[in-house]
Amino acid sequence: MTSQTTFYFSRTLNRKFYSSEGKPLGKVKDLLIELSGSRPRVIAIKTRIKRKERILDFSQFELVKAITNYVIKCNNIVDFQIPESSHSIFLAESVLDRQIVDINGRKLVRVNDFRLVIISTGVYLIAVDVGLEGLLRRIGISHQIKTFLSWFNLTLPGRYILWDDVETIDSMRAGIRLSTTYSKLHTLHPSDLADIIEDMDHKSRINVFSALDEEKAADVLEELEDKAQVHVIETLSKEKAADVLEKMPAHEAADIIDQLETEKAEELLNEMTLETSGDVRELLQYEEDTVGSVMSADYVSFNKNVTVAHVIDELRKTKPEADVLYSILVVDDRERLIGALSLRDLIVSEPSLLLHLIMEKQLVTVFDDDKIDSLVEIIDKYNLLAVPVIDSSSKIQGLVMIDKVLEELIEK
């Protein structure tokens, strides 16, 4: 066969297949797809022959186009042994009718059918049918509906997603997936991925989450709703949960741990490194409506007598998160907050200048035990991106970022 023909999986499912003499041999039950190659190729076919299920080599099969349908021919019945190491899936068993992630549409969709292509080198899976047409085809009324619609000059909307743009989430057979799976999910933005994960059933949720590396997992966890956050942390293994929490900013980790049961929280804090758990524990002590409970414990501060060049050098080395740099703090020899700088101040200044010469001395600060409400006014009044938080002895406790204040406002 040199010409390229496409067909729907549902047109072969449960159909009879014939010998080259035209004798019916059995029924098609499923197709096995090899995924590790460059293109997903059909390698084996699950059949029912005389009430017995047999997996046969697909290379002995042929699809011949008849007038309205396809005739499935089998030249030789050759049993197929699924290689242990192969990365392959049965379409009907693991993907058809199940939910998959539409990477471009960034949402969960249910698989109605598949579209495959026959070319000279074999039969390949090209797209997943998630549209209404596929649904009706499976019910067996798509022809009738199409004819009906054609009287009104209407067509059935079909929707296909290329196989390259989907990720399967096989919750039924957890544990047998390879570690390289879900790689397509990594290309999604954390907040999109978080939305998708929220829509999943909780088993798939944990499967997908466990497969993410810690950095990505931390980013996604941050974006999840409170309830989902708690659920994920409670269900993940203790070690993984602690690793993920460590990768998060301390105040975000504290927010999540705060919602857990005391025992579970203690267990996780003990599992985390002393440094991060210390920060989190400190944050956990603050009352719910105080500035301390929303501030970030991550900030950068420098002595007033260091040079601009030193600061820039230091920042290059430590590479802090963007929001931490909203306000670079300056302290005196006794570690008391005396001023602040913006990145702009640093960049436009001579590298040899000392910080206390260029810093902003008229600082707006809040105390860690101030009420959150006072923050809203301050941020609004002075147009700030971040406000430094100090205690009664002018020691820095952290920074409050504008997005945290916005969150509080939205929740109200």
Add this chain to the structure above:
Amino acid sequence: MIKMKPILKGRKNIFKKLMIFLAVLGPGIITLSAGNDAGGITTYSVCGANFGYSMLWIAIPLTLGLVVIQEISNRMGVVTGKGLSGVIRERFGVKITFYIMLGIFLGNMCNVTSEFAGIAASLELFGISKYISTPFFAVLVFVLALLGNYKTVEKVFLVGCLCFLTYIIAGFLAKPDWKEVGHNLVVPHLKLESSYLVTLIAVLGTTIAPWMQFYHQSSAAEKGTKLELLNYGRLDASLGSLIANMVAFFIVITCAATLFHSRTQIVEAKDAAMALKPLAGKYCFYLFAFGLLNASLLAACVLPLSAAFTVCEGFGWESGVGKTASEAPQFYIVYSILIIFGCAVVLIPRISLIGLMIFSQIINGLLLPFITFFTIILANDRRIMGKYANTPVFNVLAWCVGLGASLLSLTWIVILAIESV
């Protein structure tokens, strides 16, 4: 000190267990309370008024059946984390899902109609015309759902459900013949008349309503209760079933002792309200109307949403009140059809509101065997349920529900055919 330790520890454990139970509590109790909806109350009232104590024998097997079915729903929700329609789709494919969804959709159209009929009937007791009340509450339900805080609404109505506990007091005040009640409770007798059988089907359908299985399973899945806490969920389902059926039992007794005794036929809601006269005197109308309105509203908020979720999950359409109409068009279409249809039927002049409510429960009763058989197959599938698959005892009981319901429906159809000849 050493001796005290275990005691303290024991007490702490009981307290802890109670806290866990309260945290897990919910899906079962809420579902089963919502299950005593407009159709339920009316069916039980009619059952007592028309047939006296003669159907009481069904109470014990029905409670057992309800516990079993709701426990399966809860277990499947917790184990799979999916709604029933999602599991059906993944196990049986599109075709079967389509027919089940069609059945559930049509059944729920009747149910929603019955809830609006309940709203209209209860407000007629306050002298408010159905042409005003029904559209008003349809819009209210719509707005409540779209605002997305129906969970809060649900809790408010749940408290309102407590007023049905008054039937328990009313039951005692009506001074039923307890000897006869006891006798009828344990000695089954089946009358082979179509009116008796159809009422029995309605009682069955309203007690073990198919929509409750879908609703219960998805709330259990959504709640994400841990597998280790499955026993508490079992308790939740049992407690909910017990309370719901206790209320149902007393509605039947109360109506039997008052309405059946005085040969009152329930044609309108005010006839059913008369059953509460021994308790509330001339205020009985208000008490009944408040209860009916509350129950109808609870179900009217919960049911169409749950039905829309069910259908969308089965077909893989986006759903959720958090999504806009352009993101989830099918969800809003299904939801709107249910509300508009329900509202429109109730507004048909001179239609019997009581008749609508009973009719919907008959449909539930006829749908029950189908859903039950699918549920049993799913609950036994180890690929889906793992080690939490049904035990033989559960299977026997669940098959009894399914076969009993089928047999009843078939007998009714046969008798109906014979009678009409």
